[in-house]
Amino acid sequence: MVRHTIEKAAEIIFSLCAFMAVAAVFSITLYMIANGLPAIFQAGWKEILFSSVWQPTAQEPSFGILYVILTSIVGTFLAVLLGVPVGLLTAVFLAETAPDSLAAVIRPAVELLAGIPSVIYGVLGMLILNPFLYRLEQKLFAGSQTHQFTGGANLLSAVIVLAVMILPTVISISETALRAVPPELKACSLALGASPVTTVFRVTIPAARSGILAAVVLGVGRAVGEAMAISLVSGNSVNLPLPFQSVRFLTTAIVSEMGYAGGLHRQVLFTIGLILFVFIMMINGILSSILKGERLE
Amino acid sequence: MSQNKISTDKLNLYYGDNHILKDITIGIRAKAVTALIGPSGCGKSTFLKSLNRMNDLIDGVRIEGTVYLDGKDIYGPQVDVTRLRKRVGMVFQQPNPFPMSIYDNIAYGPKVHGVKSKERLDEIVEQSLRQAAVWEEVENQLRKPALGLSGGQKQRLCIARALAVEPEVLLMDEPTSALDPASTLKVEELINRLKRKYTIIIVTHNMQQAVRVSDDTAFFLLGEMVECGTTDRLFARPTDRRTKEYITGKFG
Amino acid sequence: MMRKLKDDVLLCLIYLAAFLAEFLLIGILAYVFVRGFPHISWHFLTTVTSILEGTVGIAGNIVNTIYMVVLTLAIAVPVGIGSAIYLNEYARPGKVVRLIEFTTQTLSGIPSIIFGLFGMVFFGVTLGLGYSILTGALTLSLMVLPLITRNTQEALKAVPESYRNGAVGMGAGKWYMIRTILLPSAMPGIVTGIILAVGRILGESAALLFTAGSGYFLPRSFGGWFHKLVESGGTLTIQLYLSMEKAQYDTAFGIAVVLLGMVLCLNLVTRVMVSRFEMPKYTDAGGR
Numbered sequence: 001m002v003r004h005t006i007e008k009a010a011e012i013i014f015s016l017c018a019f020m021a022v023a024a025v026f027s028i029t030l031y032m033i034a035n036g037l038p039a040i041f042q043a044g045w046k047e048i049l050f051s052s053v054w055q056p057t058a059q060e061p062s063f064g065i066l067y068v069i070l071t072s073i074v075g076t077f078l079a080v081l082l083g084v085p086v087g088l089l090t091a092v093f094l095a096e097t098a099p100d101s102l103a104a105v106i107r108p109a110v111e112l113l114a115g116i117p118s119v120i121y122g123v124l125g126m127l128i129l130n131p132f133l134y135r136l137e138q139k140l141f142a143g144s145q146t147h148q149f150t151g152g153a154n155l156l157s158a159v160i161v162l163a164v165m166i167l168p169t170v171i172s173i174s175e176t177a178l179r180a181v182p183p184e185l186k187a188c189s190l191a192l193g194a195s196p197v198t199t200v201f202r203v204t205i206p207a208a209r210s211g212i213l214a215a216v217v218l219g220v221g222r223a224v225g226e227a228m229a230i231s232l233v234s235g236n237s238v239n240l241p242l243p244f245q246s247v248r249f250l251t252t253a254i255v256s257e258m259g260y261a262g263g264l265h266r267q268v269l270f271t272i273g274l275i276l277f278v279f280i281m282m283i284n285g286i287l288s289s290i291l292k293g294e295r296l297e
Numbered sequence: 298m299s300q301n302k303i304s305t306d307k308l309n310l311y312y313g314d315n316h317i318l319k320d321i322t323i324g325i326r327a328k329a330v331t332a333l334i335g336p337s338g339c340g341k342s343t344f345l346k347s348l349n350r351m352n353d354l355i356d357g358v359r360i361e362g363t364v365y366l367d368g369k370d371i372y373g374p375q376v377d378v379t380r381l382r383k384r385v386g387m388v389f390q391q392p393n394p395f396p397m398s399i400y401d402n403i404a405y406g407p408k409v410h411g412v413k414s415k416e417r418l419d420e421i422v423e424q425s426l427r428q429a430a431v432w433e434e435v436e437n438q439l440r441k442p443a444l445g446l447s448g449g450q451k452q453r454l455c456i457a458r459a460l461a462v463e464p465e466v467l468l469m470d471e472p473t474s475a476l477d478p479a480s481t482l483k484v485e486e487l488i489n490r491l492k493r494k495y496t497i498i499i500v501t502h503n504m505q506q507a508v509r510v511s512d513d514t515a516f517f518l519l520g521e522m523v524e525c526g527t528t529d530r531l532f533a534r535p536t537d538r539r540t541k542e543y544i545t546g547k548f549g
Numbered sequence: 550m551m552r553k554l555k556d557d558v559l560l561c562l563i564y565l566a567a568f569l570a571e572f573l574l575i576g577i578l579a580y581v582f583v584r585g586f587p588h589i590s591w592h593f594l595t596t597v598t599s600i601l602e603g604t605v606g607i608a609g610n611i612v613n614t615i616y617m618v619v620l621t622l623a624i625a626v627p628v629g630i631g632s633a634i635y636l637n638e639y640a641r642p643g644k645v646v647r648l649i650e651f652t653t654q655t656l657s658g659i660p661s662i663i664f665g666l667f668g669m670v671f672f673g674v675t676l677g678l679g680y681s682i683l684t685g686a687l688t689l690s691l692m693v694l695p696l697i698t699r700n701t702q703e704a705l706k707a708v709p710e711s712y713r714n715g716a717v718g719m720g721a722g723k724w725y726m727i728r729t730i731l732l733p734s735a736m737p738g739i740v741t742g743i744i745l746a747v748g749r750i751l752g753e754s755a756a757l758l759f760t761a762g763s764g765y766f767l768p769r770s771f772g773g774w775f776h777k778l779v780e781s782g783g784t785l786t787i788q789l790y791l792s793m794e795k796a797q798y799d800t801a802f803g804i805a806v807v808l809l810g811m812v813l814c815l816n817l818v819t820r821v822m823v824s825r826f827e828m829p830k831y832t833d834a835g836g837r
Contacts (some may be wrong), residue, residue, distance in 0.1 A: 003722055010724035011639055018640070018649050021698070024691045025652040028667045029660065035670055063551025089566035097563055107568050108820070115812045116577065117752030120805050124577060126793065146642055164573060172569070184393045188455070188673040191351060191408040191461055193383035197556040202405065207396045220657075225660020227755040232793055251662050251755070258666075273666045277659075278748045284658045288651070411552070 017082040029277075036274025039063070039267035048271060054238040054248075056257070056265040063268045065253070066237050067128030074241040075155060075230075079162035083223075084216055085200060086163070088205075093213075094171070095178035095201050114168035122232035125161040126153070130233060133157055134239040136243050147244070153235035156243040161229050166219035173218060177211020178204055210294040214287060217266045221283045225277065227251035300415075302327035302466060302496040304408060308362035310340075310347060312355070319520045322361075325513075330488060332511035332528065334504060335543070340520045341500045344466050348498065349385040350378055366466070372378050383410055386464035390471040392451035394443035394458070399426075399435050402443045402454060406462035421461050430487050431455035439447045449480025453487065460491075467491065469499040474508065483511050504544060508532055516540045567584035581809055585802030593803055595657060597767055605800055605805070607640045609765035613682060617761065618750050620686035620778070621693065626743060628690070629697025636698075636707040661756035664692050668760040669762060680781040685761025692744035700745070703737020705731060735805035737826035741819060751808060754786045763787055 040048060043063050053066025091109070094103050134152030141147040180203050189199040205212065227249075235246025236256055248256070253272050261269055301324035310318035318340050322494060325331050333341040343352065348369065352358045363370045371381055383406075393481045403422040404412075412418060419425050422439070426432040431453040435446070443454055459467060469488070473481040488497060501507050507514050508528060515525035516537075524537045535541040596606030626640040632649070640646045666690025679685040708731055732739075762781030765788060768774045783791065785804050792801040 007722050007724050010727075011635075014631045014639060017628045018635035019654040020628050020632060021649055021656055021694060023654050024694070025659075027671065028663065028691075031667050031670055032663070035666075077544070086566045086569060089563045090570055093563045093567035097560065098567065102567075106571055108816075109571045112813070112816055113570060113574055113577075115752070115816055117754070117786050117808055117812070118612050119752070119754050119786050119788075120577070120581065120792075120808065123789070123793055123801060123805060124580060127798070128580070160717075167570060167573075182393070184389060184391055185395060186392050187351065187354075188387075188389060188458075189405070189409075191382055191389075192356065192459065193350060193379040193381075193386035194406075194409040194411060195379055195552070195556050197559050198409055198552075200558065202409070203395055221658055221660075227660070227662040227663065228790055232790075251660070254662055254666065255755065255758065258669075270666065273663060276649035277663055280656075280659060280663070284655050287658070288654070 021101055032270075032274050032277045035267070036277075037271075039264060039271045040179065043268065048268065052240075056261070056268065061265065063264070065238075065250075065268070065272060065275075067240055068250055068253050068272065069201070071155065071239075071241040071247045072224060072276075072279070075162065075234075075249060076220055078155075078159040079166060079223045080216060080219055081219055082159065083166045084170055087167050087173050087214065087215070087219070089213035090167070090171045091174035091178055092205070095175045097196070110168050112172050113164075114172070118165065118226060118229040119232075121161055122164055122229035125157055125233035129157050129160060133244075140205060141244070148246070150154050150235050150244060150246045153233055153246055154244050155234065155241050155247045158230040158234035158249070159243075162223045162226060165226060165229060166222045169222055170215045170219045171197065173215035174208070174212050177208040180211065181207045193258040199290075210290055214290050214294070217283055217287045217290065221280060221287070224279050224283065225251065226287055227255050231255045241252065250279075276280060286295065300327055301325060302367065303498075304365045306363045308344075308347065309360070310352065310380045311537045313357045317520055319349070321522050323515055323522055323525055325498060328492060328494070329425050329512040330492045330499060331515065332500050332507035333498065333500045333515050333517060334502075334507050335517035335523075337502065339517045341517045344517065345387075345408075345470055345498060345500050346521075347437060348466070348468055349383075349387055349388065353378065355538070366533070383462050384515040385461035385466040385468060386454050386462060386465055388452075388459050388470065388472050391475055392448060392455050394446070394451050394454055396442065397442045397446055399437050399446070399454065400439040403461045404457050406458060410462055411466050417480050425457040425461040428455075428491070429453045429539060430483065430490075431457060431525065447474055449476050449483060452476060452480065452484060455485065460495075460534070464495065466496045466498070469497065471500050471502060474502060481506075504532075516543060518543070553795070558587065578809065581802060581805045584798075585804075587804035588799045588803035589806055594807075598765060599799075605797075606764075607768050607785065607788060607804060608801070610783055610785045610788040610804070611807075612767060612777075613761070614765070614786075616682050616777060616782065617686055617757075617784050618747055621689040621750050622681065622743060624686060625690035625693050625697055625746065626739075629647060629694050630701050630732075630739060631693075632698045633701035633705060634731075637702055638727060640732070653691065653695045653698055656691065657699075659692075661692060661753060664688050665756040665759050667691075668756065673760060675770070678779065679778075680760065680762035681779045682761050682782045683778045685757045685782075685784075688756050688760045689750055689753060692753070693749050696746045696749065697739075697742045700742030701735060701739050704735035704741075707738070708734045737822055741822050744815055744819050744822070751784075752786055752788050752809055753784070757784060757787055758790070761787070763791055765832040793835065 048063050048065055050066055051062060052066045053062040055062045094107060098106065130152035132152065132158055133154065135150060137149060155242045185203055185207055186199050189203040194202065229253040230249060234249065234252060236248050236252060237246045238248045239245040241247050250272050254269050258269055301327040305321050305323055308318055308321040320346060333344065335341055346352045347360060348364060360372065364372060366385065374411055376378065400422055404418045404427050407418060407421050427433060431450055434450055446454060447518060475483050476484065485506065491497060499510065509530045512529040513525065514531045516523045524531065524535060524540045532544055535544060579607040591605050595608050596604045597609045598605050631750045636646060636649060665688065668684055672678050673680065712730050712734065713726060716730045761783065763783035764781035765783055768777050785808055789801050789804040793803065
């Protein structure tokens with residue numbers, strides 16, 4: 001009898017543990033909506049989403065976050081554009097062309113890159129990348145009257161840091177996908193007289209496309225959600241996302257102002273959080289539909 | 298020797314410490330079907346793959362002896378492996394279309410070898426599919442994914458894919474072992490028609506199949522080629538005791 | 550000839566891309582160690598930054614980090630393992646399992662800044678814990694939960710069915726069987742999950758900035774060590790970020806060296822675990 005009670009209790013406790021994840025996602029969603037929506041009603045969704053004037057502490061405050069949203073979209077897009085080709089080629093190297101001895105050097109490096117705290121990427125971006133880009137900026141805009149110099153803390157810096165940060169994700173998932181391609185397919189291509197390199201680009205990569213797509217989507221998720229590293233390198237003022245402009249992302253807006261914001265200003269920061277959350281949920285949805293499709297294949 | 302398309306001279310193949318092929322010397326007639334029979338693991342497939350140098354891809358494989366294609370050593374220093382594989386095509390045991398459309402599957406080889414013109418590609422695709430006796434079945438779905446075809450259609454598609462690069466020799470590694478009887482019959486009929494144009498070498502487990510499709514047969518056992526000759530002769534009057542035991546079903 | 554050239558160019562690009570990862574890593578490690586190592590001293594590690602006494606030290610942050618790691622694991626590990634046991638040993642495949650696995654996956658895709666916002670309003674405001682190590686640890690435990698669950702689950706899947714049948718066949722209860730057979734066999738996978746989680750916690754900043762805050766003092770009395778749980782406390786990574794914002798680069802690089810040293814050690818341990826026990830590892834990057 002006692003034993004039966006213990007068995008029953010164990011099962012109940014374990015199922016409660018399992019529902020923890022459900023409860024967490026449910027309450028995060030609930031809290032993000034509950035805290036993010038009020039500002040939209042109060043300030044008006046047009047004022048927030050489609051205005052580009054961000055003056056939260058002015059006498060007549062204005063909470064337009066259009067540029068912030070655009071920065072996150074453009075910055076993520078560019079980071080993926082830069083990081084995915086490099087990541088995919090590295091994955092090809094690890095899965096296909098590398099001799100074992102070289103792969104044994106590169107693979108641990110990729111794993112370690114994934115483990116480095118994001119703040120450290122920000123630190124290095126700030127102290128190495130920013131000065132470098134500043135020199136470039138001085139050359140490019142020499143004599144310009146209108147350009148506001150950023151000291152290298154601009155969209156381009158943030159994009160490069162993000163591209164580096166998504167590399168490990170893109171590499172490891174693409175590599176897994178490439179390895180899953182049946183060796184017979186490659187043999188068929190080689191038997192037709194295609195070279196190994198041609199085979200990789202014409203057969204192996206297309207055959208692994210859904211896995212590679214998943215890698216890209218995950219990379220997008222990483223880039224959209226990254227906060228601390230880019231808050232150190234992006235300059236942090238609200239501007240149209242152009243390469244040599246100081247910019248503010250959805251994430252860095254929260255990081256840089258949550259500390260002191262109050263009232264409606266604070267609520268608008270939660271609205272920014274909600275928008276970020278919606279982006280992430282969309283990305284998650286796309287990802288699981290890709291993975292589902294893959295399983296069906 | 299002159300009418301032999303392919304011949305080997307004391308071909309030996311080692312994989313690590315294993316001696317897989319032992320002193321194989323054989324001549325393969327042009328525009329005829331040669332069947333390689335024998336129990337599994339006796340080196341038939343390995344032998345087949347050494348004729349288009351697919352064994353090069355495997356680490357730890359060492360080859361001694363020579364393989365002649367039209368009198369020239371295919372392991373010679375001047376040989377371009379991609380050119381060689383264009384001339385000596387291959388069909389595998391599992392039908393393995395690429396995950397792309399039927400059209401692109403066939404056009405893949407010609408594109409790799411530099412054919413760019415759309416008209417020419419269209420022409421090659423139709424011609425290859427016709428030759429492989431699968432045109433009528435796929436004519437209206439050329440843009441659909443090849444993975445949606447049935448097993449038998451897939452295999453004929455793979456044959457068409459191999460034909461599209463206009464090879465001279467076709468190596469077939471148990472091409473029907475993954476197919477149902479009806480599809481097997483179709484592929485066998487196809488082989489019978491193709492031998493007018495191509496030199497075909499087929500590895501098979503199935504002795505009835507060897508009898509049905511081949512002109513010549515070679516019997517492999519434990520890495521050696523025990524006996525070869527015309528199929529009629531070899532099955533009617535085997536000279537070696539081991540051949541006789543194998544074809545009468547004593548082992549294998 | 551053109552085709553050969555094209556192949557060679559592509560191959561070159563492949564090698565270049567692969568070595569970029571290597572150069573990045575070596576460059577990052579070298580730069581951080583060269584700049585940071587001179588600032589590491591016993592004094593730096595064992596004192597607290599104080600303007601009055603003119604000292605610069607990270608002892609308080611080290612203690613906070615240890616609190617954060619221990620507390621987070623104390624919450625997340627039992628829940629994560631319990632969840633994995635339920636999914637693998639009790640639940641029948643169906644809607645419920647799919648829902649739990651879907652939410653676990655979703656949880657691992659949510660960026661840490663969102664966890665930070667949620668932790669701030671839920672644990673901090675709704676539950677009234679304010680800026681404290683406890684708020685931070687509760688927030689982080691939600692974040693590392695998927696790591697523990699996934700790794701435990703994979704380890705449980707690898708335990709042969711015959712072990713289960715053997716134990717149950719001898720009349721052992723299910724919970725007894727799990728305790729004595731399954732969990733010991735799955736231990737390497739569980740430990741890998743824990744190590745990965747520790748790595749996450751050490752490197753985390755966005756989720757902690759508005760939950761655990763940035764306190765850097767050491768407790769002054771015995772009771773203070775307990776009271777610390779409900780006080781604000783910044784981990785090493787948080788202090789690193791704040792130092793950068795204040796342009797205190799020497800402190801920042803000193804901390805960076807300490808952090809990278811820990812990351813390297815954890816990586817080494819994981820490597821040994823994975824090769825010793827030959828098991829799959831599920832990081833957030835590759836874990837779907």
